[in-house]
Amino acid sequence: MKFSFDVGVHERHQVTFSFDKFWGGLSIMVDGEPVHRELRVMSVDLVKRYQFTVGVDERHNVLIEKERKLLFAGFRPQRCRAYVDGHLVAEQTV
Numbered sequence: 001m002k003f004s005f006d007v008g009v010h011e012r013h014q015v016t017f018s019f020d021k022f023w024g025g026l027s028i029m030v031d032g033e034p035v036h037r038e039l040r041v042m043s044v045d046l047v048k049r050y051q052f053t054v055g056v057d058e059r060h061n062v063l064i065e066k067e068r069k070l071l072f073a074g075f076r077p078q079r080c081r082a083y084v085d086g087h088l089v090a091e092q093t094v
Helices: none
Strands: 002-007 013-019 025-030 033-039 047-054 060-067 079-084 087-093
Touching: 002 079, 002 087, 013 060, 013 079, 025 047, 033 047
Parallel strands: none
Antiparallel strands: 002 013, 013 025, 025 033, 047 060, 060 079, 079 087
16 A cells, blocks of 8 residues: 655645555655654554654644554555545545
């Protein structure tokens, strides 16, 4: 699963979220620079949230939520939603 979205009006930034549901590799990048990386082998949370701030002069709060099913998550659809300042800006299911 991989998707990108833009943040900001005057100070533009591109946020890229990438997750491999079979191997567990996750990365979040802003303008090509890593903000968060992890390797998820096992998780007890059905919803994982990633929060960070984007921008210097024009600051925005970004929240990315990744949902998974309880059993056999690597073989079932997973949903990801991205919010900027509380507004849904991107959603993808894979």
